[in-house]
Amino acid sequence: MVEFKINGKQVKAEKGETVLAVAIREGFVIPTLCHHDVLGADGRCRLCVVEVQRGNRKRIVTSCLYPVENGINVFTESDDVKLVRKTVLELLLARCPFSEVIQYLAKQYGVNTVRYTKDNDKGKCILCNTCVKTCETLVGVAALGMTGKGPLKKVSTPFDEPSDVCIGCGACVVACPTGHIYMEDRNGFRTIWRKKFELARCPACGRYHAPVEQLEFISKKSGVAIDELLICQNCK
Ligand code: SF4
Ligand code: FES
Structure with a gap:
């Protein structure tokens, strides 16, 4: 059994589970696009990023691929997490400007303008596989x-x-x-x-x-x- 914290809440997990799986089970909301309950994760969309703190060291990781570890602190909505998600959504919106799902998520994270050239040829595909x-x-x-x-x-x-x-x-x-x-x-x-x-x-x-x-x-x-x-x- 592994014990760690998500947004200050002490949680338990099985060894080998991902941070995303445990966070969902514990009722935390993490946006995902390429994660599939049955097929698992490929880590392609990068929307599920969270911040993991071990000791004094903090880093941004992809929660659908990151295995749980004893003693870590996970933050699902820290300022750095929001900033990375915002950038990811800006890139996704530039690639797929007509995707309603991406438009919705972008709005939620306050992406109102896109600094990159919009691509009108890719349809709504984010190459998630x-x-x-x-x-x-x-x-x-x-x-x-x-x-x-x-x-x-x-x-x-x-x-x-x-x-x-x-x-x-x-x-x-x-x-x-x-x-x-x-x-x-x-x-x-x-x-x-x-x-x-x-x-x-x-x-x-x-x-x-x-x-x-x-x-x-x-x-x-x-x-x-x-x-x-x-x-x-x-x-x-
Ligand atoms: S069409 Fe594109 S976005 Fe849709 S599942 Fe396939 S790879 Fe993912
Ligand atoms: S859900 Fe797409 S990278 Fe994790």
Whole structure:
């Protein structure tokens, strides 16, 4: 067991837990964008910074990656923490000026002007990698990846072409913290990552509910008959 303080409150944690996990459990609010409850942390957005004091030494750390230690003092809203978060948000806002989530967080931290050149080409993507990990680890498909380098780095399907393996499940859309990924369901078809999927219709209520390719994928993996999967969640 590890004992330390968060904003003056004595807390206990298991060895190996992160400061972020313990802070959330203890009711402290730390903003995050790239941390995912199931997929864990990559430390990409840097929004979750906190200040850690050990003895007389203080430093800013990324709380989603920082393991708890005996005797440290953690400050989640010190002046230095707020300043770093403000700078991070200013950079994120310059990269993704149209992201509502980033606009909201920036406003909360008093970022009213952006000193950097705004980028209108990146959409709302902060390159957090959550969609890539979701597709690979949770869905088991690996249709997405990071391509390009430096300012040209982006998330996409291979060669920006409709992916052979994408099943159109939309898990990446749900996981994306900034709402970057476009998906549309219309007239019995789903469009996502430049690929069009036929949606299956529930035989009981007639509602379009999931791409046929997704149901076939689940059927193959789980052994459940496709006829059973065609019935939507509401009618089961
Ligand atoms: S599309 Fe969304 S989830 Fe994927 S890297 Fe960009 S911000 Fe992250
Ligand atoms: S949540 Fe920790 S770096 Fe993004």
